[in-house]
Amino acid sequence: MxxxxxxxxxxxxxxxxxxxxxxxxxxxxxxxxxxxxxxxxxxxxxxxxxxxxxxxxxxxxxxxxxxxxxxxxxxxxxxxxxxxxxxxxxxxxxxxxxxxxxxxxxxxxxxxxxxxxxxxxxxxxxxxxxxxxxxxxxxxVMRGEETQIFGALACAAASGAAASAAGKGVLIGLPGTHAKWVMVRDAKIERFHTFMTGEVFAALTEHTILGRTMVTPDRPDTDAFLRGVRVAREKGQPGVLATIFSTRTLGLTAQLTREQQPDYLSGLLIGHELGGLEAALAQQQSTLAGRSLQLIGNEALCERYVLALDQFGCHRAELVRHATERGLWRIATQAGLVGEASGAAQAN
Amino acid sequence: MxxxxxxxxxxxxxxxxxxxxxxxxxxxxxxxxxxxxxxxxxxxxxxxxxxxxxxxxxxxxxxxxxxxxxxxxxxxxxxxxxxxxxxxxxxxxxxxxxxxxxxxxxxxxxxxxxxxxxxxxxxxxxxxxxxxxxxxxxxxVMRGEETQIFGALACAAASGAAASAAGKGVLIGLPGTHAKWVMVRDAKIERFHTFMTGEVFAALTEHTILGRTMVTPDRPDTDAFLRGVRVAREKGQPGVLATIFSTRTLGLTAQLTREQQPDYLSGLLIGHELGGLEAALAQQQSTLAGRSLQLIGNEALCERYVLALDQFGCHRAELVRHATERGLWRIATQAGLVGEASGAAQAN
CATH class of the missing domain: 3.30.420.300 (2-keto-3-deoxy-galactonokinase, substrate binding domain)
Structure with a gap:
């Protein structure tokens, strides 16, 4: 090759x-x-x-x-x-x-x-x-994620996990530049939200005053990340447009080092994303707490979401690997581009 | 000169x-x-x-x-x-x-x-x-706004307006790059919040996908602005990280022209700022509705806030002009740098 x-x-x-x-x-x-x-x-x-x-x-x-x-x-x-x-x-x-x-x-x-x-x-x-x-x-709108979602569902179907969840719906998160949270019911993409979390993080760190005091750490600082998540979850917090400024003021008051500021801001934004998701779920008489859900995407980023979801009482977030390949295979099969053979369950 | x-x-x-x-x-x-x-x-x-x-x-x-x-x-x-x-x-x-x-x-x-x-x-x-x-x-933190605030209070004291409000506190908003909302009680700056609304608007329009479909209109589009404020106020909306994406998708679905997108996004952000302020006020058993408050800053921007505040049931937002000069004069006088003469009330 x-x-x-x-x-x-x-x-x-x-x-x-x-x-x-x-x-x-x-x-x-x-x-x-x-x-x-x-x-x-x-x-x-x-x-x-x-x-x-x-x-x-x-x-x-x-x-x-x-x-x-x-x-x-x-x-x-x-x-x-x-x-x-x-x-x-x-x-x-x-x-x-x-x-x-x-x-x-x-x-x-x-x-x-x-x-x-x-x-x-x-x-x-x-x-x-x-x-x-x-x-x-x-x-x-989504383009590409729909294919990953049907890949993840194929995987769940193969393992039998989806059957019991079919009635109440499956929640799937796709962290990234434009994070998606998707509700699937009866094998249909029913409703979804897009959070510009990744792109906003990049714009804030590269093009606002917040980036000026930041230093990229050698490795992620989980404590700083979780601190950000906790602030975003607090009752009566004034919203993300205000809490992000604390990335700077905690630095000014020697409560957060320069190296901690990127992870703290990441925790704030992901925390606010999940808080917004909670608010939207509440409209459907649902919640993150106690729910099981699936995550698709970059593994290190998904691990951050697992930590953050834990703070929201959601302790069963499962990473789905190879959702893209599985989804492409499944749709190609369903479209008759390839014979059914022994199918999606064997995609590695 | x-x-x-x-x-x-x-x-x-x-x-x-x-x-x-x-x-x-x-x-x-x-x-x-x-x-x-x-x-x-x-x-x-x-x-x-x-x-x-x-x-x-x-x-x-x-x-x-x-x-x-x-x-x-x-x-x-x-x-x-x-x-x-x-x-x-x-x-x-x-x-x-x-x-x-x-x-x-x-x-x-x-x-x-x-x-x-x-x-x-x-x-x-x-x-x-x-x-x-x-x-x-x-x-x-603030630097400069404290002087404007004491200028505004000097003005209110001169007009007698502050006396009745002294007990329950005066709320002052300073829209801008880093908007401040300040609670003053007994002639002291008691508590305040900073919202990075102006800087976030600039970062989103100049450095994210949202700017790519935008065209600056010849003059502000009040309807698009108020539409953004309404979306931000809706119960169960998924938060600003998600609602901002609608600036793009309303364009994709022909519900918002390119020229309307900047004002719509501005309305979203100011609406979310005021929503965050509401959440913080609620912690103090207070609210924006029915309250009178003062605004200091760029007049066109303050007028936008007056429109947005109106949606929050706050119909008495008064623009304070020359707060900077008045504040500098007042502090200089109080510091003995100039004689008291006839004082702040005559600052024009």
Whole structure:
């Protein structure tokens, strides 16, 4: 296997003799490619920075084809007939071809029905999974997360864990730049919220006075993080626009070192995110306390959420690994791009 | 009167024959100077961009003296014996000389006692008013606002309005980059909060995805602003980290034009600020509804707050003009820098 440009590659199993599907997780700033065998096991993966806002050349000059070839051209050279599926921002208005949003409540079947095809320069059609829209006074959109969610549900279904939860709904959190919290009921994405926690953290630390007194610590400071979570949870606290200023004033009054300030601010923001989620859940006569839920995303970040959720009385937050691959495999299978074989439970 | 560098000047009355005091409002990015007569009337004002982070040359190379001379040298040439007072970030650790914070509850007398003197190169001493610190789990600091507050109180005392409110306390809002909400009781700054509303608005519009779909309108869109305030006030809304994302999704779903997005976001943030203030007031068995309060600051911004406060049932928000000059005059008088004469009530 060759490495092209910024592309990293990793071999997971035997070469592609038994390849059955190529699947892409194609976001704004990154592109991940998976090669599956007919049983849904991942044979190889490739990752690059060629997100839709970071193509090797402009879209009008064939940038999408160039990124596509760099990522999966070698696989297609060996197996030109492989079906290819993609999820993420590649289906947005700024992507290769727009796959219009599917409305909530959104089932996996509705996603399959909404798949849009784009013809690549090498003749292979690319099947793009649509995102999900929850319309209303505070609309919400996702692209890519819907696929991860159905991957997580496939995993839960395989383990039998989802069956009992089907009636009261499954809550899934996807921490990140734009964190999502999604309620799934009867195998449909029913309702969700987007919290700009990650992007706000970056903007505050890089572009406000709060960053000026901060020093990035060698390793995360859990105590400082939990202190931030506790402040955000306090009754009568004046809200995140005010509590964040304490990152600076606790420094001014020698109660927080420069190295503690990033984790404290992170704890504040994640604490306020979960507080906001609590308020929204309360409208549905629900709460975080005592609930079990699933987390999808970067493992270190998910671990922070596990710590924070614990403060909210939620002690059963389970990390779901490989949700993206599982979801892409599941939707491709459901769309008839690959035979059902022995299916999603075997995706590793 | 001459104009030096970026300094603007404005003549307000007769030349400085009857001058009695020079007062400076010296912040991070701006410097304003006032020349008073013995009755507390402003004779002349000068403004420059020579804030403490924007000196004409580095502080170690006499930057403070250079800015001082450019701003008030002409006045001191004519009247070398004039007393000079300053408030604001010039007294911070990054300022000319640190004037240590006075703790809450802070009276005007305590501020006078905390005045720190620095000798200028031209021999005139500069009297620097200290800021105020409210220590505790969420510490708060101010520098400059304390002077505006005592200016506003002087104004209210002169009009007799404060007398009846003295017992239950006066609430004063100072909108801006770091908005302050201050509770004054028995002529002391008792408690306050800082909301980073202005700086967060700038960071969100300039450094996050929200700015990408925004176009600055020709004039403010009050409907879009009030829509944002209403969303922030809604029961069960998931908090500001989530509601701000609707600035984008309402655009994606054609419910908000690009030109409406800045005012909508402004309404969201100010609405969340006032919601946070409500939560903090509730801890003191108080509320915004039915309360009368004072606002100090940029007039257009204060007008936005008046509109937003109206949504919170607070219909008596009064703008206090010239609070800075009045406060500087009052503290200088109380410090014995000028004779009492006929005092603050005549400051225009």
């Amino acid at each position: 060759t490495q092209t440009g910024s592309t990293l590659s990793m071999q997971r199993a035997e070469p592609a003799s038994g390849a059955a599907l190529i699947a892409l997780d194609w976001g704004t700033t990154s592109l991940r490619a998976y090669l599956f065998d007919a049983n849904g096991a991942v044979l190889e993966t490739r990752a690059s920075t060629a997100g839709i806002m970071n193509l090797p050349r402009p879209a009008a000059e064939g940038g999408f084809d160039a990124a596509f070839d760099a990522a999966v051209g070698a696989w297609l050279d060996r197996s030109p007939e492989l079906p290819v599926i993609a999820a993420g921002m590649v289906g947005s208005a700024q992507g290769w071809k727009e796959a219009p949003y599917v409305n909530t409540p959104a089932s996996a079947d509705a996603l399959v029905d909404g798949i849009v095809r784009v013809q690549t320069a090498r003749g292979v059609p690319l099947n793009i999974v649509p995102g999900v829209l929850q319309n209303g006074e505070l609309p919400n | 001459t104009q030096t560098g970026s300094t603007l000047s404005m003549q307000r009355a007769e030349p400085a024959s009857g001058a009695a005091l020079i007062a400076l409002d010296w912040g991070t990015t701006s410097l304003r100077a006032y020349l008073f007569d013995a009755n507390g009337a402003v004779l002349e004002t000068r403004a420059s961009t020579a804030g403490i982070m924007n000196l004409p040359r580095p502080a170690a190379e006499g930057g403070f003296d250079a800015a001082f001379d450019a701003a008030v040298g002409a006045w001191l040439d004519r009247s070398p014996e004039l007393p000079v007072i300053a408030a604001g970030m010039v007294g911070s650790a990054q300022g000319w000389k640190e004037a240590p914070y006075v703790n809450t509850p802070a009276s005007a007398d305590a501020l006078v006692d905390g005045i720190v003197r620095v000798q200028t190169a031209r021999g005139v001493p500069l009297n620097i008013v200290p800021g105020v610190l409210q220590n505790g789990e969420l510490p708060n």
